[in-house]
Structure formats: structure tokens, C-alpha cells
Amino acid sequence: VRSYAQFCALAKALDVVGDRWTLLIVRELLARGSCRYTDLRDGLPGIATNLLAERLRHLEEAGIIRSTAGPAYELTDRGEELRAVVHALGRWGGVYMAEPADDDAFRSHWLSLPLEIYLTDGHPDRRPVRIAVRASSNGGGKDDEPMVVETVDGEVRARPGTVDAPDATIAGPPQPVLGALLGLIDLDEARRRGVTYDGDPKALRRLTRRN
Amino acid sequence: VRSYAQFCALAKALDVVGDRWTLLIVRELLARGSCRYTDLRDGLPGIATNLLAERLRHLEEAGIIRSTAGPAYELTDRGEELRAVVHALGRWGGVYMAEPADDDAFRSHWLSLPLEIYLTDGHPDRRPVRIAVRASSNGGGKDDEPMVVETVDGEVRARPGTVDAPDATIAGPPQPVLGALLGLIDLDEARRRGVTYDGDPKALRRLTRRN
DNA sequence: CCGCATCCGGGGCGATACTG
DNA sequence: CAGTATCGCCCCGGATGCGG
Numbered sequence: 001v002r003s004y005a006q007f008c009a010l011a012k013a014l015d016v017v018g019d020r021w022t023l024l025i026v027r028e029l030l031a032r033g034s035c036r037y038t039d040l041r042d043g044l045p046g047i048a049t050n051l052l053a054e055r056l057r058h059l060e061e062a063g064i065i066r067s068t069a070g071p072a073y074e075l076t077d078r079g080e081e082l083r084a085v086v087h088a089l090g091r092w093g094g095v096y097m098a099e100p101a102d103d104d105a106f107r108s109h110w111l112s113l114p115l116e117i118y119l120t121d122g123h124p125d126r127r128p129v130r131i132a133v134r135a136s137s138n139g140g141g142k143d144d145e146p147m148v149v150e151t152v153d154g155e156v157r158a159r160p161g162t163v164d165a166p167d168a169t170i171a172g173p174p175q176p177v178l179g180a181l182l183g184l185i186d187l188d189e190a191r192r193r194g195v196t197y198d199g200d201p202k203a204l205r206r207l208t209r210r211n
Numbered sequence: 212v213r214s215y216a217q218f219c220a221l222a223k224a225l226d227v228v229g230d231r232w233t234l235l236i237v238r239e240l241l242a243r244g245s246c247r248y249t250d251l252r253d254g255l256p257g258i259a260t261n262l263l264a265e266r267l268r269h270l271e272e273a274g275i276i277r278s279t280a281g282p283a284y285e286l287t288d289r290g291e292e293l294r295a296v297v298h299a300l301g302r303w304g305g306v307y308m309a310e311p312a313d314d315d316a317f318r319s320h321w322l323s324l325p326l327e328i329y330l331t332d333g334h335p336d337r338r339p340v341r342i343a344v345r346a347s348s349n350g351g352g353k354d355d356e357p358m359v360v361e362t363v364d365g366e367v368r369a370r371p372g373t374v375d376a377p378d379a380t381i382a383g384p385p386q387p388v389l390g391a392l393l394g395l396i397d398l399d400e401a402r403r404r405g406v407t408y409d410g411d412p413k414a415l416r417r418l419t420r421r422n
Numbered sequence: 423c424c425g426c427a428t429c430c431g432g433g434g435c436g437a438t439a440c441t442g
Numbered sequence: 443c444a445g446t447a448t449c450g451c452c453c454c455g456g457a458t459g460c461g462g
Contacts, residue, residue, distance in 0.1 A: 007315040007385055009325055010238050013304025027221050037425055048455050053426055088299035093224025104218040114220055174218055248444050259436050
């Protein structure tokens with residue numbers, strides 16, 4: 001909350017969103033849309049409750065989030081503009097996903113960041129595909145909320161939720177599931193690392209790497 | 212230096228460059244290239260010397276900077292990749308430059324960030340132009356190192372230094388100087404706010420806003 | 423149970439002094 | 443010049459309490 005007091009756009013930005021946990025709160029709202037206080041708490045394992053409350057207050061004063069009825073929080077237009085920042089940082093930090101720590105926490109909706117960064121629809125002219133995802137690091141903790149990866153308007157979107165009759169279903173530990181979705185490892189390698197895949201393998205190949 | 216311990220690219224990135232002052236050190240090296248310890252200290256007003264030393268150690272261990280002979284620091288290729296992050300944050304924070312605090316510190320080379328973000332060469336086919344810049348908030352402190360803004364390969368570059376026979380010379384307080392360079396205010400308005408401009412006004416119009 | 427506020431221990435941070 | 447050493451302070455993390 002202490003200012004750098006520099007006439008510099010980077011320093012000014014860090015004055016607002018440079019505090020600990022702040023950009024991770026924005027990540028939660030980008031990935032999940034409107035969130036209740038408890039949703040945010042569950043999506044930010046390790047945060048102290050007073051810090052979450054204080055950061056939310058600060059973000060609201062800064063015009064980055066707004067509290068809606070019932071009480072939930074969502075990003076303002078100004079907050080949505082941080083998507084470019086989160087993507088740039090996520091893209092830079094992507095290389096560290098190759099070597100995860102054993103005690104890293106995990107939430108399924110965190111997958112939406114790398115999926116949106118790296119993937120695009122390889123055949124936007126064809127019928128959309130939908131893949132149901134179940135990623136879990138400890139085999140059924142609070143981290144295995146169901147996810148759907150689907151092609152929408154030539155883009156790849158990831159959202160929490162389920163879908164009837166998906167083109168395919170992928171499940172397993174987060175790292176090989178992500179590796180398979182991104183095309184970094186093939187399905188045989190993924191299966192060797194604990195992944196189960198049911199359905200049309202072509203659905204997976206629709207997701208192609210961008211850049 | 213404390214880790215978020217999350218299997219998320221954003222959290223991993225913030226584990227490495229999320230600590231206070233860290234990205235500002237990267238900004239210094241992006242804007243000025245190779246820097247001595249004292250150069251960094253002067254370019255980061257307010258930093259404690261022990262923090263600067265600790266951050267430099269951390270950045271070197273993370274492979275973001277390297278120390279060269281004589282002793283100076285420069286970015287590695289991995290560190291250069293943070294340019295996209297700094298640009299994204301700088302672009303988001305640019306709006307706050309409209310309302311600077313009275314006690315904001317200033318260094319001329321900080322101008323290179325907004326100039327590189329917002330400007331491009333409007334006539335890359337023509338002869339390059341060079342504009343000498345003297346921006347100072349207090350009228351001759353340590354913050355008025357001379358700068359050169361020039362067109363190179365269709366891009367706009369800003370670097371510390373001087374040049375013989377510039378196409379134009381602009382001098383004055385940082386905010387109106389930046390506003391005039393970015394085309395946010397016209398020269399008359401800039402002069403009213405303390406700016407002096409000598410030379411060809413067309414040189415200024417070569418710098419056009421991108422996006 | 424949700425949404426915090428309060429209290430407290432530890433460590434990161436800020437400022438200054440000091441040294442090779 | 444290029445850091446190291448030291449010392450308060452305040453932010454952060456973790457636990458608990460408490461009103462709606």
C-alpha cells in the first residue's frame with residue numbers, strides 16, 4: 001500500500017496492483033467471473049482472511065472490482081483490462097509449470113489461464129467441440145471441480161462446470177492433463193502419467209498452439 | 212521471497228518477480244541497458260541499499276540478470292522476455308500519469324517506457340529524425356540527464372545521451388514534455404505549461420500514436 | 423455458514439551507519 | 443564505489459472470535 005512515488009507508468013501500476021495477492025485475486029475473477037467471498041478464499045489457498053478483505057476494499061476503491069448484490073465481487077471494465085497483464089505474466093511464468101513443487105496447491109479453474117494463452121481453435125469453421133476436464137492433484141480433494149474446455153468463435157474457452165455428451169473426457173493429475181491439452185505430450189505419454197482419456201481423439205487435436 | 216505454492220503460471224511468475232522493487236530493477240535495465248550498482252541506486256529513488264543488493268542476488272540466481280565485468284549488471288535473454296510484462300503493466304498504468312503527485316520522483320530515462328509503448332514512426336520511409344529531450348521536475352537536479360528520442364527501423368527508440376544537430380530540442384517539466392511527445396497536447400498547450408521547443412515541428416509529428 | 427474484525431508472532435521492508 | 447550490518451516498524455500470515 002506504500003507508494004513508490006515515481007512519475008513512471010510501471011511504478012504507478014505497481015502502486016495499485018503490486019501488493020501481494022492482488023493480481024491473484026484478479027486472476028480468480030478473470031477465470032471464474034463473479035465470485036463470492038468464500039469462492040475467492042477457496043481459490044486463493046494460503047491467503048489470510050483479513051488480507052483478502054483488505055485487498056478487496058483496496059481494489060474496489062481503485063475501481064478494479066465492484067461488489068454486486070448478494071454479496072459477490074466482479075471485475076469492472078478497468079479490471080478486465082488487467083487481462084493483458086495477467087496473460088503477459090502467465091506467459092512468462094509458463095516455463096515454471098514444467099517443474100511443479102510437490103506441495104503446490106491446485107484448482108481446476110487455474111487451467112483456464114494457460115489454455116486461453118496458448119490455445120486457439122484449429123478449425124473454427126467446423127462444429128464446436130467440448131471436452132470435459134477433471135484435474136486433481138490429490139485424487140478428490142476440493143481441487144477437482146469439473147471444468148469444460150470448448151471452442152467458441154474460433155477461440156478456446158475454459159470454464160467451470162459440466163456438459164452433457166462431451167466430445168471427450170480427460171481426467172488425471174494437473175500437469176499431464178495440461179500437457180495433453182496443450183499438445184506438449186501425446187496421449188500415450190499422458191496415459192503413462194496417470195491420465196484417462198475417453199472419446200474422440202480428434203477433439204484434442206482441434207486445440208492448436210498459438211504463437 | 213515467500214512462494215505462493217500454487218500450480219499456476221501467474222503465481223509462479225509472481226514468486227520470481229512479484230517482490231517489491233524487483234520489476235522496477237528490470238525496468239532500469241530495460242531502459243538503460245548495462246547498469247552499475249550506483250546507476251541502479253540512482254534510478255530507483257527510495258530503495259534501501261540492502262534490498263537492492265538482495266534483489267540483484269535473487270535476480271541473478273533466477274537467471275534474469277547477469278553481472279558483467281567491472282561490476283555492472285545486464286539482462287539475460289530470459290530477463291529481456293520481461294519486456295512484454297513491463298509493457299503490459301506500463302500500458303495499464305499509463306492513465307495514472309495524467310495526475311502525478313507533487314512529490315513524485317523523476318528520471319529522464321523513465322520516459323522511454325511510455326514512448327516505446329505508445330509511439331511508432333509515422334513515416335519509416337523518410338530520413339530518421341532525432342529529438343533531444345531535457346525533462347526535469349525540479350529544474351536541474353539529478354533527474355535531468357539528457358535523452359534522445361529517435362526513429363530506428365520504423366520504431367521509436369529513447370535512450371540516454373546527446374546528439375549533434377538534432378532535428379528538434381524539447382525541454383521542460385516531465386508531464387507536459389511527455390504529453391507533447393505523445394501528441395496528447397499540442398505545442399501551444401505544452402508551452403503554456405513550461406515547455407520550450409526549438410527546431411522543426413514536423414519532427415514531433417513523425418512520432419505517431421500506435422493502437 | 424458467510425463475511426469479515428481482532429490479536430499476535432515473525433519476517434520483509436525502509437532508513438541509516440559503516441566498511442573494504 | 444559497491445555493497446554489508448544493524449535496527450525499528452509495519453506488513454504479512456495464522457488463528458480465533460463474532461455478528462448476521
